[in-house]
Each structure stands twice: as C-alpha cells, then as structure tokens.
Amino acid sequence: MPTIGVLALQGDVREHLRALESAGARTLTVRRPEELERADGLVIPGGESTTMGKLARAFDLLDPLRKRVEGGLPVYGSCAGMIMLADRIEDGIAGQETVGGIDMTVRRNAFGRQVDSFESTVRLAGMGDTPFDAVFIRAPWVESVGAGVQVLGRAESGPDADRIVAVRQGRLLATAFHPELTGDFRVHHYFADLVRRATDQED
Numbered sequence: 001m002p003t004i005g006v007l008a009l010q011g012d013v014r015e016h017l018r019a020l021e022s023a024g025a026r027t028l029t030v031r032r033p034e035e036l037e038r039a040d041g042l043v044i045p046g047g048e049s050t051t052m053g054k055l056a057r058a059f060d061l062l063d064p065l066r067k068r069v070e071g072g073l074p075v076y077g078s079c080a081g082m083i084m085l086a087d088r089i090e091d092g093i094a095g096q097e098t099v100g101g102i103d104m105t106v107r108r109n110a111f112g113r114q115v116d117s118f119e120s121t122v123r124l125a126g127m128g129d130t131p132f133d134a135v136f137i138r139a140p141w142v143e144s145v146g147a148g149v150q151v152l153g154r155a156e157s158g159p160d161a162d163r164i165v166a167v168r169q170g171r172l173l174a175t176a177f178h179p180e181l182t183g184d185f186r187v188h189h190y191f192a193d194l195v196r197r198a199t200d201q202e203d
C-alpha cells in the first residue's frame, strides 16, 4: 500500500489525512525533506499560498519538492495547493514562489471578490456523474492551460460559472475547491488510485 504525505507547513492538513485514510491510503505528515523522501504521493492542502511558499523555502523543502515533481511524484493540490502547483500566477505577491509542474496560469483570490466563500456544483471527469458540492474559500481559478493539461471540471453556477476549477497533467492533480471539507472523498480516492498505479509502474 503506498504512503501518501500531506505537506504540513500550514493549512487544513488534518482533513486531508482523514480523507486519504478513508480512501485506503497510508499517510504521513511532511515537514522535512526526509519525510518527503518517504512519500509515494503528496497532497498540498489549502491555506495561504504566499505563507506556504515562504515556509517551504525556510524549511528547505522547495527545491526537494520541485525535484520530486520533476521525477514524477504524484501530487494533488487543493486551493492554495493548486496555486503551489501552477507554473504561472496572476495576482500573486512580489517574489511569490511555487513548486510548479502544471502548465497553467491561476489567478489568486479570483472567486468571491464580494464574498469570501461560496458553493457550486462541479462535475469532475472520471469521478462519477453525481456533482460535487464544491466549497470555494478565497479560491483561485484557472485562467488558461497548456496543451498537455486536461480540464476535469468547471464551476457550474454563480456569476463566475464556467471557470476551470479542476485540472490534471500526468500525475499532477489540482482543484480550486476543498473536497476534504465535505465528506465526499471521491477526489482523494481518485488520487490514491493514481498513486497506486504510479507506484506499481515503478516496482
């Protein structure tokens, strides 16, 4: 059984650990490079991407994270985690650092300029016909994606309907919303399967 780490510098770590465990994964919290080494897959939680970027730098994790992503580590990023996986950011702070890996531009704090959070139904390709009740909290959206990126889902209601909110590029998966908060763990099941397949290929 593969071990899936949750980057535990900042953000809603515990909810992801619980969701991954319910998807049958063994879990590990990751704060140090040695812990990252032991992970077969990684979740980057929601939180605040500017803080997470600074802490990743301070904990000497940023370069190891970039190297493992280049080496094919499966990673799922939710909300701030989506920003961390983006190759390009709009409305970031000066000098904001990300891990990168997904050929996309995300806009920080794009949704909910009037309200901080809202819900929308979202259907995700490959994760069943029942829509998710997606919770967005000061969430980014995806402005544009490169040719190698698969769009998995778009917001379905509200003034910003149709914005891209879930993508996959190879072993990298990102959602603008927080499936760990709703008890609907299909995204974590999907990611755990992706990690299992990646681990089998490497054995």
Ligand SMILES: NC(=O)CC[C@H](N)C(=O)O
Pocket: 045, 046, 047, 048, 049, 050, 078, 079, 080, 081, 083, 108, 109, 137, 138, 139, 140
């Ligand atoms: N819930 C979240 O993860 C919010 C993301 C946050 N607005 C950021 O820029 O990182």
